[in-house]
Amino acid sequence: KALAICHKRQSVRKQNAEKGEKRIMPAVIAAFLCPLFHAVSNIIDAHLSNNVFRKLPTLIFYNCLTNFFAAPMVLVFGLPQWYGWEIMPLLALVGMIDVFYQIPYYEALRRGDTSVVVAWFSLGYVLVPVLAYLMVDEKLSFVQYAGFGIIIAASVVLNIENPRKIKINKAFYLMLLSSLLLSLQAVLYKYALEKTDWISAVFYSALFSTLTVFGFLMPRIVRLNIKANFPRYKTKFYVFGLNEFVNQVGTVASIFAMSLLPVVAVESINSTQPLFVLGIGAALYALFGNRFKEDVSTVHLLRKSICFVFITAGVFMVLK
Numbered sequence: 001k002a003l004a005i006c007h008k009r010q011s012v013r014k015q016n017a018e019k020g021e022k023r024i025m026p027a028v029i030a031a032f033l034c035p036l037f038h039a040v041s042n043i044i045d046a047h048l049s050n051n052v053f054r055k056l057p058t059l060i061f062y063n064c065l066t067n068f069f070a071a072p073m074v075l076v077f078g079l080p081q082w083y084g085w086e087i088m089p090l091l092a093l094v095g096m097i098d099v100f101y102q103i104p105y106y107e108a109l110r111r112g113d114t115s116v117v118v119a120w121f122s123l124g125y126v127l128v129p130v131l132a133y134l135m136v137d138e139k140l141s142f143v144q145y146a147g148f149g150i151i152i153a154a155s156v157v158l159n160i161e162n163p164r165k166i167k168i169n170k171a172f173y174l175m176l177l178s179s180l181l182l183s184l185q186a187v188l189y190k191y192a193l194e195k196t197d198w199i200s201a202v203f204y205s206a207l208f209s210t211l212t213v214f215g216f217l218m219p220r221i222v223r224l225n226i227k228a229n230f231p232r233y234k235t236k237f238y239v240f241g242l243n244e245f246v247n248q249v250g251t252v253a254s255i256f257a258m259s260l261l262p263v264v265a266v267e268s269i270n271s272t273q274p275l276f277v278l279g280i281g282a283a284l285y286a287l288f289g290n291r292f293k294e295d296v297s298t299v300h301l302l303r304k305s306i307c308f309v310f311i312t313a314g315v316f317m318v319l320k
Contacts, residue, residue, distance in 0.1 A: 045105075094192065098209040111170055115278040119308065151310075
């Protein structure tokens with residue numbers, strides 16, 4: 001009888017483990033889809049910032065306006081629920097960050113290669129474990145924190161152009177600010193997901209980001225520039241639409257992954273994004289020539305690849 005009970009307990013543990021694996025694998029796949037789709041979005045962002053709109057408030061306004069049209073896409077998965085005013089300020093802050101992080105981000109894309117700028121998002125990851133510990137009580141091992149150190153060190157090396165005369169690009173500081181904002185947003189998302197479902201989190205944060213960007217219309221000079229560029233926006237609407245589609249798919253995948261995985265693990269997987277940007281950028285260079293902001297010369301390609309490999313190694317250390 002005791003042996004039968006033991007076998008039954010082992011069978012239950014095995015079934016629970018299998019159920020856990022079935023839940024985790026889709027989350028891991030979704031987590032890797034996020035950097036892939038966001039890499040495509042980064043390349044489109046660089047094109048819009050460098051070649052389409054010169055005024056950043058105008059670019060951000062039309063980018064968020066497109067987001068307003070694309071937000072109903074999440075309704076395919078279900079209807080958002082109302083969770084009361086307690087959670088709304090949190091989602092409002094998430095939506096505001098989604099607008100204001102774009103200011104330093106787009107400016108950085110004008111000052112450096114797209115893949116390097118994206119790699120500097122990793123600078124903000126140092127804040128993620130601290131915030132995750134304080135807000136949602138997530139703890140990591142020493143090896144996992146060491147992985148974060150490798151990610152940050154490789155990101156710093158990407159900034160060095162001349163070892164004899166180290167000069168930090170302004171894009172470095174801009175991306176530090178942008179990545180810190182996004183790291184805070186990621187933890188706020190995780191905190192919100194403990195009190196609401198991911199469909200509601202995506203819908204309401206998109207709604208608040210749209211309301212925030214309409215504040216750009218208040219200054220007269222900005223309002224006039226937005227109005228003057230509306231015909232250009234209509235001409236390039238397909239570019240904005242494509243960008244919004246791939247960005248939303250990546251965001252939804254990330255939020256779904258965070259509902260099942262630790263926020264630090266999801267953010268670490270996101271740090272592979274520059275690898276995708278570099279690969280796609282090299283393919284575009286081979287097809288269309290030097291039309292995209294990415295230096296793929298042998299020396300730069302090698303240095304970037306080595307740094308990105310170290311970033312990837314840091315990712316797997318965090319996931320260990």
